[in-house]
Amino acid sequence: MQWDDLRIFLAVARDGSISGAAKRMNIQHSTVSRRIRLLETQLGTRLIERKKSGYELTAAGAELKMAAGKMEMEVLEVEGALGGQESHVAGELRVSAINNMASSVLMPIFASFTETYPDIELHVQVSNKYVSLAERHADIAIRLTNTPLDTLVGIRLTNVASAVYGERNYLKALRASSAKQKWLGVECCAFHQSWTNAACPDHRHSLFVDDTLLTLAALKQGLGLAYLPCFMGDNDDQLERFRAPDPIHDLGLWLLYHPDLRRTKRVRVFREHMVAQIGDQSALFEGRRPMHNLRLK
Template sequence: MHMPGVLMHWDDLRIFLTVAREGSISGAARRLNVQHSTVSRRLLVLEKSLGTRLLNRKKSGYELTSAGEELKHSATRMEMEIFDFEGTMGNQDCLLAGELHVSAINNMASTVLMPMFASFSIKNPHIQLHIEVSNKYVSLAERQADIAIRLTNDPVDTLIGARLTTIASTVYGGSAYLQQLRGSGESPRWLGVECCGFHHDWTHKACPDHSYSFFVDDTLLTVAALEQGLGLAYLPCFMGDSNAALERFCDPDPLLDLGLWLLYHPDLRHARRVVAFREHMLSQIEAQFALFEGRLPRMDMKAPAQGPG
């Protein structure tokens, strides 16, 4: 987008780009950690300097005008050039600084990954690390996050990154419930799990009549329900094995293994913050492979059954 005689500041373009991606001024203000009024004011200044409207207000948020669409493409190219410049500075003794947005799965971000995030933040105090939990798709191309940590065996082929480790899973229950179940010979009671597609599908296969009386939509809720003796459910081994109130109902099935990936857009491959975070996570997770792969011994574990069926 070429506007002769128009001087545009990168801070204003960055604000506009964030509004375009978030779809609202309030969403952009939250992401940028500034006041709503600041975003509105800077947008008005930008539109006035360009002499054209960039956004139209709709009931569902904001929609880009044709000029806004053109400016978004230009601003995105500028943003990528800044990241490329960061990459060329990689061999120089310069300070790691700036924002880094990481989207991670809630049950991992709030438990086993948090010490890793904390140590990265302590080691790099000038990086503003934003941890955003989501089990859903985020568009890295639209910069809804810089990095996504995801469980998948089929990462999106337009992204790059690193497979951090393998996550093993199996069926868990509360210790008292499993003791009662083994003694009675009754059919197991299953939790209706709707936290993710993996657990939902595995549970439906293990409990074909779908006779659930209690439902949960978050893995941390699953743990709490299992602790109350409400039935059986699938959990990643790093959660189930580290909880003294739970026991394995059966051995992990290798067919349920999932890859834990750290993914980012190819345009960020030279960004120093991204590279530093990737190397940090690879190093931290390598030290805990046994935990993630379900190979940590548990002295209190009873002999598991052969399968959930």
């Protein structure tokens, strides 16, 4: 057996599909299928079975998943022990980040990381949902939370402040009492949903959105008020703050990874890079960026 074949099998076992494993490992669907069949031939037994709901492990497949997972931990331990002795760092690093951050404020930081470490293959995966680092869906997760899982290790990079925003002309009319106060129905996350429910207790909304990028687009159309992270709202000239940031709404921006990866050099250098870069932009994340002609209510 080849370790690469076991890595492919682990990806299929964890994802539950060949297409998902192929996407995660950046290889062809046909290659994954062929390597799984070869592995089954070498072992003389079926490892996965196709069901209507996807692929399921056989009893032998479940045993191999456990054994291959232990081998993966050993490989990571060796990599961590030896990697620290070398100045050169290379390999693949998969980072799961939130959509609105990855496509905006984090992208320049990712770009500078790839320039500094050109031999690291940085794979940025966008997801606002739970990502299992134990199942190696990603090596690192960048998440907004005040309660990170205690099974993970990491570092709180900064606080992310939020405020209530609206389009400039809409707010001007609202303050002049010529427009009605209306709120967007925000369903992107539990945080923004609960804050909106508290601010608009009658729950009457003419438009609902389930992503902060959609919230931003709707606000720019003058469709009402909504909470946005300050790094988004303060960066758009069409928007103004309607209410100042309240510390009760602060969320921690965490860089998280599985304890097995704490000694992996790729993870260490990425963590150090993020700490330095985020520190330089802390005012933006914390809502302390100087604003011009800001009228708060």
